[in-house]
Structure formats: structure tokens, C-alpha cells
Amino acid sequence: MFLEGSEYIDDMLFIGDVHGKTITYESLINNAKGCSIQVGDFGFKGEHKWHLNNVNHKYHQILFGNHDHHPFINEEHSLGKFGYIEDKGIFFVSGAFSIDQKYRIEDLDWFRNEELNYQESISCIELYEKVKPNIIVSHDCPYDIRKYFFGYDDRNPTCSLLQLLLNYHKPKFWVFGHHHKSKDEIIDGTRFVCLKELGTIEINLNEYR
Numbered sequence: 001m002f003l004e005g006s007e008y009i010d011d012m013l014f015i016g017d018v019h020g021k022t023i024t025y026e027s028l029i030n031n032a033k034g035c036s037i038q039v040g041d042f043g044f045k046g047e048h049k050w051h052l053n054n055v056n057h058k059y060h061q062i063l064f065g066n067h068d069h070h071p072f073i074n075e076e077h078s079l080g081k082f083g084y085i086e087d088k089g090i091f092f093v094s095g096a097f098s099i100d101q102k103y104r105i106e107d108l109d110w111f112r113n114e115e116l117n118y119q120e121s122i123s124c125i126e127l128y129e130k131v132k133p134n135i136i137v138s139h140d141c142p143y144d145i146r147k148y149f150f151g152y153d154d155r156n157p158t159c160s161l162l163q164l165l166l167n168y169h170k171p172k173f174w175v176f177g178h179h180h181k182s183k184d185e186i187i188d189g190t191r192f193v194c195l196k197e198l199g200t201i202e203i204n205l206n207e208y209r
Contacts, residue, residue, distance in 0.1 A: 009034035016195030040065025040139030097156035
């Protein structure tokens with residue numbers, strides 16, 4: 001999690017999917033004004049972790065997607081499965097459904113815990129209802145937003161969970177990746193931003209608190 005006292009850093013850089021392009025990632029965070037969150041799909045392979053040795057994880061964190069090495073999800077560079085960063089007002093939800101899982105090898109480049117399980121989803125909903133955040137970062141996005149932006153009409157556990165959160169409480173700002181396209185639009189009072197691969201957006205958190 002972020003450094004104690006980093007709440008005084010109000011600038012937050014969000015970074016799109018990296019997919020193993022770690023040199024570019026390091027360049028982006030080195031030029032960040034404050035802290036950063038990478039929105040998932042940092043890399044398929046475990047060795048991508050070692051490129052994070054030069055990164056100050058007290059300021060720069062990764063939210064796991066579906067193309068990540070999930071055995072590392074509880075280590076210092078990862079935000080974890082879901083949660084609320086109270087001093088920054090950011091709620092986060094990891095994971096996504098892999099449509100290409102039949103082409104991947106379990107426990108090598110695909111993991112069964114790439115999405116929240118039932119109990120984790122219940123706990124996520126309970127926390128969300130309690131804190132009612134104004135800023136959300138996730139790897140995928142709610143079902144309605146997927147359909148509006150990209151035309152997808154399929155449902156999966158993650159986009160359904162995120163839709164439940166949106167139905168309960170509309171945040172001011174929601175940023176995500178996963179779809180490798182750039183989108184930025186206010187929908188029903190919420191600004192939704194989809195980041196392309198290595199795309200970025202830097203905001204001042206005070207604008208949305």
C-alpha cells in the first residue's frame with residue numbers, strides 16, 4: 001500500500017495495461033508528479049516482477065488484471081484484490097474475465113483467481129456500500145459501460161459485480177483498462193476513462209473528492 005504520509009500528494013497518475021513493456025512503464029512513473037496506479041495487465045510472466053525492483057512501491061502500485069501473475073497479488077507492488085485507500089478516496093477492484101483462457105495454461109499464464117470469487121465479491125459490495133467512494137479504479141468496467149463503449153453484450157462475474165456497484169452508488173470518476181482503447185466521457189454524472197495500452201491520465205484527487 002502507499003507510503004504513510006503520501007496522502008499529501010494529491011496528484012495521481014493512472015497507467016493503462018503494460019503487457020510486459022516495463023521500460024516504458026518505468027519512464028512513465030519517473031515523470032509522474034506524485035503517486036501512480038497501473039490499472040492491470042502488467043505482464044503475463046513472473047519474471048516481469050523483477051523489473052519492479054527499482055520502483056518505489058510506497059508511491060507506485062499495481063492493480064492486477066487478468067493477464068498478471070496472480071501468485072504475486074499479495075506482494076508489496078500490488079494493491080490486492082479489492083479495497084479502499086481512505087486517505088486518497090480511491091476504491092479499487094482487481095481482475096477480469098479472460099475470453100482467451102482456453103488458449104492459455106492454468107497456473108502459468110492463466111489463474112482461476114483472476115476474478116473475485118463469490119465471498120470476495122460479497123465483501124467488496126459491503127465495503128463499497130459503506131464508503132460510497134467518489135473515485136474508482138478497476139481493470140474492467142461495469143456491464144452497461146462495456147456495452148456503451150465497446151458494444152459487448154456478454155456478461156461475466158467481474159463486469160456484473162462492477163455494474164452492481166455502479167447501480168448502488170455513482171462515483172464522480174471511474175478509470176479502467178483491459179479494452180486497449182481510449183475513451184473519456186461523462187455518463188449520467190460519472191466521468192468514465194478507459195486507458196489504452198500504456199495510456200495515461202493524471203488527475204488531482206481533490207477535484208473528485
